[in-house]
Amino acid sequence: MSSPALLSPAQRAAAEAGLAYAEQAMARHMEAVGTRYGPAALGVIDLPPLTGGRLVDAQIRVSGVLYWAAELEAAGLLPFVEALAEGVATGAVMEPLGAAVHELIRFWRSREHRFTGAERLALFGRVLGGAASTGEAVEPLLATLVETLVALGRSRADVGTGALEARAAVQAQALGSVLSSRGVGIAGFAARDVVGQVRAALGVLRNGDVVRAMGGGSPWTIVTRHAPRFLRRMVDAQPHLERAQAGMRIVGWIADEAPRLDAGAVRIARGAQVVHDAEAWSAAAGAA
Template identity: 35%
Template sequence: MRAARAAAPPAARRAAAIAEGPRMRLAPPPPDIVIAPRHEHEPLLRALALSLSALERQSALVIALSADPLEGAIDLPPGAPNAMDRAQLQAAAPLYFAAELEAAGLLPTAEQIAGLFASGAIVQPLGPGAQLINTFWRARRERLDASERQAIFARVIETPYFERLMAGLCEAIVAQADGGDLRERVALETACGALGEFLALRMDPMATLAARDIVANINLALGFLRDRMLQAAFAVNSLWQLVAVAGTQQGLSASGVQRRVDQGRAGQTVLLWLAEHYADAAPRIAADDYELIGAAQRWLSGRDAAPAPAAAPALSAAA
């Protein structure tokens, strides 16, 4: 047998060796890569979670400062930023976010829907969302009403002064995208000081309590406004469409509503950065801080592209 193999041509010997040797086995395929689907309202919910977290930090910081016997013991020049200013500014960012959601009509929509539900005007089945609406309706006398919310927003985020100062800060932040020279760093410091002082003078304890109340109620309202069964009851298929048809006062399309929300998200990011760096003598921004620089640019773009209001139909349940 061996002699026969030796006498065989080389090609035949190789074929015989392959046939007699162990068979080749393919390696098992790599495990599947599972990419979690992105939630439809992920940016909105993330911004809301950021608001709630900022208000919790603000509350903890105020308690810590109140218990510090040295806080306020040193006389600072008038207008000089202090730790309490930073604490107050922590609440200014969520309040601005809430103001933009109010302008978009989110809480007014929730209140109108809750009223329709309580009156029996909504006859379609709503599933678990019905309990959330009922809870929201029963707590109506415990929260700030629309006129009270507007009064707080108008006092703290006073237009056109806030808009002008906010635009100056956002422009100074965007200018840091290329590193920034001395002149641009001075402009950033000046813009931080101007807007920080403006808000610190207006964020009194009442405004802080209002921010907590409004953001908490936004959280409750989103619990049922995002429900598909509720949206179907009003013949719409998205949260923004539901808010857009809430009444003639807002007069925004679904895309216009979402632009106001995006404006609030971007502004909140900028204002939270301001709260952290308001007291810095020479605040700096890394050129690769894309989140902050992008938020500042989006705020400026949203301000320039704000659409003119258009009439919208009153909210009514589908037949």
């Protein structure tokens, strides 16, 4: 079996920029919660819908963040750091980790106060659908929208794009409606928790003592290199990270365009950012 490709510096930077985008999306969700229900609601775990509308932008963003988090889960980030922390806590990991041992022990002990791996997978299944869920799967809806956006971007300059734009709008409405309906209840609280876990895990893997003990490199290099030992499987993070970033941005576009999608007034230029994101998602999906 060939070794999975390591990310280039540019790919690593783009992948880790997803964390900032996710945090911004959750900040916008919390702003919407505060506006709708008041400051006291910011600490509520199980929130009701923000409105009765079909496309609620803040709820769509929550589901987009959970899509991103699910791809990072597949890329091995949180499972890897959890396994590393458990190994340190139980004495199975003997590398000289220096002061990072204390950080890893804290991460391990915090497991009772955050979503576990099994709970995260159940959450992703509920929001994104698929084999473990009775709900409609998000992946085929996203793939269909991506296909149309890619066709729009590659269409001849002398041919009108009205039909493709209309098709993309209908597909975006369908996807946005599913994501909006599922970004409620505990989903917002869970998304904030998982985003916090991702930040903490990346912090662990950027710790100088961990980097030296694990042979150097970025967090994703470390996960890729040591996944067979800690996860008992090979990991190719690159396609998952690219899908995570591009997919979350496409969902973010649906949230941004929600009023115009509802009004049938959205326009999509061939060179629009969402078209570039669709190209990136399509390429990564083919590599996954």
